[in-house]
Amino acid sequence: MPNSYSFFFSKRLLLLLPFLFLLRTGQATHIVGGELELQYRSGNTYRLTLNLYFDAINGNRSAEALSLTASIFAKTSNQRMQNVRLPRVSDTFVAYSNPACTIPSLSTRLMVYTSDVELPAAVYSNPSGYYVAVESCYRNNGISNIVNPGGSGQAFYLDFPAVVRNGRPFINSTPHIFPPLSDYACRGELFYYNFGGQDADGDSLVYELATPLNGHCGAGNTMPIQAEPLPYDPIRWLPGFSEQNQIPGAPALSVGRTTGRLEVRPTQLGLFVFSIRCSEYRNGEKIGEVRRDFQLKVITCSSNTDPSVQVLKPGTRTLYQASRDTLRLVEGSNRCLNLRFTDSDPASTLTLSLSPVNFSGLLPTLSTVQGTVRTPGAPDTLASQLCFPTCFDTKGKVYLLDVIVADNGCSLPRRDTVRVAFTAKPEPNTAPLLTTSAALPLRVHLGDVVTFDVVATDPDNDAVTLDMTGRNFTPANLGAQFTPGAGTANTSRGRFSWRVTCAAVGTSLYEFVFTAAASPCAERQATTVVIPIQVEYINGPPVLTSTLPPTEPNATAVAVVRRPLGGTYEATLTALDIDQDALVLSATGNGFDLAPLGMSFVPVNANGRAQAIFRWEPSCEAVARGGLEVTFRLQEASCSPRTITRTVRFEVFSTDTASFLPANVFTPNGDQKNDFFELPSLPPDFCGSYLASIKIFTRWGNEVYRTTNRDLHWDGHGLPAGVYYYLIEYTDKKRFRGTVTIVK
Template identity: 50%
Template sequence: MDLRYVSGNNYQLTLTLYFDAINGSPGALDNDLTAGIFDKATNRSMQDVVLPLVENTYVAYTNPACTSPSLSTRKLVYRSVVQLAPTTYNGAQGYYVAVERCCRNNGISNIVGPGESGQTFYLEFPAVLRNGQLFRDSTPRIFPPLSDYACLGELFYYDFGGQDPDGDSLVYELATPLNGYSSTRVPKPATATAAPYPTIQWGTGRGEQNQIPGTPTLTINRRTGRLQVRPTELGLFVFGIRCSEYRNKVKIGETRRDFQLKVIMCPTNAEPTITAQAQVGRATYRPGRDTIRLVPGGNPCVRLRFTDADNASALSLSLQPVNFTGPLPSISLLQGMVRAAGMPDTLVSQLCFPTCFDTKGQVYYLNVIVADNGCSLPKRDTVQLAIIAQPVPTHVPVLTSVPTLMQDNSTPLVIRVAPGSVYEATLTATDADNDPLTLTAAGTGFDMAAAGMRFVPTNGNGRATGLFRWEASCAAALLQQMEVTFRVQESTCYPQPQVQVVRFEVVSPDTLAFLPPNIITPGNHDGKNDEFTLPTLPPDFCDNRFATIKIFSRWGNEVYSSADRNFRWDGGGRPAGVYFYLIEYTNKRRFKGMLTLAPAYQ
């Protein structure tokens, strides 16, 4: 079973039942089952939930070619939505769900009275309100079905682990299946009985840690859920697994699984074999003794030979890195058939490491695995390669420009240009290794094209050039500081890009110092300082334009105004004395000053 949080107080309760379509009784295929929810601390019944059958399908074999008429499994899914209110489900020890149903298959070999033994499907979940806080949890789910059989005397393995949608830790262990209180007399109880539940009775020589006769007997990996057994007896065997759920190292729930494994007599299947040869003409690679050394300019490939003693055996290769991550070598032939009509006895493949493979001074281990198509599970052979690979030496590319945009410190170079001007620079990148080079230019937080900038690169091996052109405009002036990152990138194993950041600014054209006159003498008619004019007034700059000039008497009365930047004021017949002027631009920039109007005798 699994309990999945949906929304609000709604949870989805699902029971997935794998039904033995060969040995199971057709009358036991129910249209619905009833689950009981109980308080774990008191075993008090909280509610009953009817789970209708919503799915009925057959489970496929891992390898369809291994299909056996003695094993057929149906997947039955029962599901319903249940409400778990925080005001009700807040018990400190949590809750459990149980579904009881009788009976098990008569043909089960490892328990006493299988045809009279019941089943109890069991799930624990935490309170939805813990320490006054909502606690959302979806229990582990998506456990794979066990649709395969095991072969007598052959190692059987299966990844039986589940997934947790909350990322909680899962721990797997063997558990004795629960029998419960259902019986042949009452095979399908209307409601489940509260715990504790009696367990099944193991047959002679069997127990929780020895559920299936084998060497080794059934085991499960605590962290991965991988099952393993080498059966020593034929038969149909039931086994139990408990999956505990932990969050922050605290157990919050568990899920129990009962399953069956059928052990049959299988045709003899020989193991495939694989060997490696580091270089043509050299002896066979010896795992544990030899090391493959990859050097620049050397042969990066290993020859693989793999075969199988069985007739018409389909073989496939796979790679498994042991102590590293990153790009894996390529394989020229991944699969093929041996010892069939028109087919060779041995297959040959080339395993080639990428040019950039670098073990960083360590020994990397790579498993090369060959698997056959034997039933019920393929057999494998592994050759472990030990590799030391040296990196290809490389030089750092050099980036230059005319005029210079490069400098040796981290402070961006600043280029200032007046609006309407055009700025051009040619960038050149070179590489001593003749590696392919790519030049790029990118604006930081602005569109280069909208700012009037264009960069046209010509990339190549060992050399790349790029023309940068900027038509400075008033639109660019609104962007204020614009930073462009020029980058040269080499296509090599371990690229070392070179970067230069340049800041571009649109500035006002240079002008003479603005020094307005502070006295005019219109009354003496000597042709000097007869009028108040401002020929050195700062020029208009994009949207920053001259707006107006106003002249005031010493008492604050406006005596003159003009919106013409080429204005001329001769005093207008005003009496001599001190006046004040105010010049305003459209961007609110102001100039203020004092002007003396001299008497006529001067």
């Protein structure tokens, strides 16, 4: 099948597909090639894309498929895991690398098939991994290097690891591969193309030649609906061809092991099929393999001579000799080389480019990068100037730089290269200068405002930046600001301002670091100035005095104030602060409000001094509550505030209770003297405390008398002489116990 070539590509986890074309046995579909990508989306979802290339000149449009199917198998068992349907989403033409080299017998269309595929971890977890296979029948009849090409099939294969490893997701996306290829090769001229990929996961890719797979296709077989599992037979090479001599040439076809760059200088005309195996490694472990099946057409092209480029030493007309010369670029030296480039072919468009060999980063500049020679109105030789930046620094090493001229020949440009060896030292550069208007030493107090200016200049007129940091602190947290001001190309200025607040208290010294930086030659040069600011702050504790008991302000025990009903209790509190900080006196009832319980607290708060008067009118409510606790608090409003608290318990007592002391002997003998047991000093009813009962017991606990009458006159009721016990109870659970003796 003349004037066509085919290329197929498949990659780890890329699900290559059977071509479901409407063909009869033995008919070629004119598929030029294809490549697959599998990109991780999210969760268990991957996006599978097949780029399929079709011969737009000789291809049978009726052989095109609206969708394709891919088959996935388990490696250990060959179990079919799933088939994946891919619909076609676009159909466009592929451009030549150089459109001027287009020939009418070679035109390619790109058809894209894509769909999302689910690879759940619960299913794709076998540590041995999985593989994808696609089988197609048949190859082009015009292939020049295999036996019976029209009766040979294609089996595209890749394997990929489980999507989960050690219980965690093992995510991987395939590389983005080279752009679509529509070029041809010329006999006797070097053909080269970059088949290398860029892997989003940073995995290492290794390339090598492999024998294309034939699969299960053969005589009498029709186009398979789905792929069969392993094994797949390889194609058979014609005599003189082999895995290492797939396209004969000087040199024969080769692929860069780590770059994926293909090279061949073919010596035979024809259509040649070849295959490349790409292995993917992560952390030194192989995690996948993919095969690329490819076809390249070799034709006879018009003769094209190589262009030439010459490099002149700086400031001379002497040619640079790559084999013996090393340029040494030092301070004050001429850093520019003159270049001359030409081509003996008429109307050649030449392009200059630079390719670093053993370094990366900064490159010299070219004054002219393209021009046409040997055409009316154009010169025979073009000139350009290559200049190294003054920043260039090889750090004592010899750098190698390829100066390349390429023509616009077909199918690929012819080139000439001069490799320039050089060492370079950058021009000396002075660090920026930094000045400040701060008057050192700086000692500040609370409330002070500190301001000063900072100016940075660069003696070499480099752009300079200026910033502020704090040594072991963040200036913004203190309210310190550094505001940029107007500057010039080599000057930067700013103003520092800081109102000292309580945020600064706790650390006595703050060191503000100002840095002026310039980056000549992409290497940062900086000058710093440290401005120390001493914060002077001493806070004496306030002093609280009062007429509350006890008078010691720091007493930890709860003081008790006991008063009878009626009257008013009054206490004064006075607070002083030598630092004149704001003082606040307050009083809080523990579990109650002051006013409803007859209490008041009137403070007069001010800076440096506070006074308050506390008043209490004792009532039965205090008795019912079992006492009232009030917490008095002095709060200082300062950067390191002190708090003084006093808790006092207020109780109400009955004055009659203290005088209750009944007689303990009586003589019921009828002599009218001490004939009765009486309780004349029995405490009266008080604040809800009422007499409940008076009981008298024998020594054995037998009750012999009971009454609720507080006017007691007990004569013993004829009981024998001896000791008896009394129990007096009130309604509030208050009790009095004692003994009384009957004497006869």
